[in-house]
Amino acid sequence: MPSISPARSSEARIMSSPIRRLALAVGAAALALLAPAAAPAAPRVHTVIIDKMKFGPVPASVRAGDVILWVNKDMFRHTATARNGSFNIDLVAGASGKTVVRGAGAIPFFCKYHPGMKGQLRVSK
């Protein structure tokens, strides 16, 4: 279309104003909210159950930045303590709490109060 109608040129004028920038920003924010999957892999939450003096199965695919939710179903107080010091959570009987996985590779962990209780996270980048 060779000619520009007055209506469109007027719209173009309005949209080049600060209102246009605001509209763009709002649009971008809405897009970010609507499409989180488009962002780099969002942290996931994995649950590890502690019961009867044992750590339950650890999740198979943990990535750096993911969150572990430790749930202490036992009648005893326990900790989940990384040997490399990257996390340490102390849970009274019945409590639960979250830690963030930092770094990649094998991260062995144990309970400070019951050192025979052990487990290992395998973390990919």
Place this chain on the structure above:
Amino acid sequence: MIHKIVLGCSVAMLGLATPALAHDGPSDAQIAHIAYTAGEIDIAAAKQALSKSHNQQVRDFAEAMVRDHAAVNDKALALVKKLGVSPEANATSAALSKGAAEKMAALAKLNGAAFDRAYVGNEIAYHGTVNQALASTLIPGAHNAELKSLLETGLTLFQEHQKHAEHLSGALK
């Protein structure tokens, strides 16, 4: 002859059907008392250690003993209340208490690293004795399923305590 066999069989069946009447093993009320007493003894030993030891590892271990044995004993008290059973004093509990009192008196005379080594050494031996009793007598002898289950949890915990004490003992040398 046949009469004797029949009699033998019926006695054996009676034994299986009504184990509570058997006199060769402790009753649930006695088992509960023994298990509770065993826990109280270890709590008392740990409190003695907390009043005497300056070694952080020993103190951490003793604190875990107080906490864990109190947790099991709280559950045991709640269970006997629920079941309407009164823990019943018996010769085994009395022998455990007497032995423990003598050990505490001996440990009271020690200080510093000598106390730490003796306390931890006794913890290894004591948990070994209690675990043996749990595995061979108390757990097989418990009639109530909930009591049996609690004793089994206790055994898992005390075996871990025994291993923990063994590691700690290695670190103290």
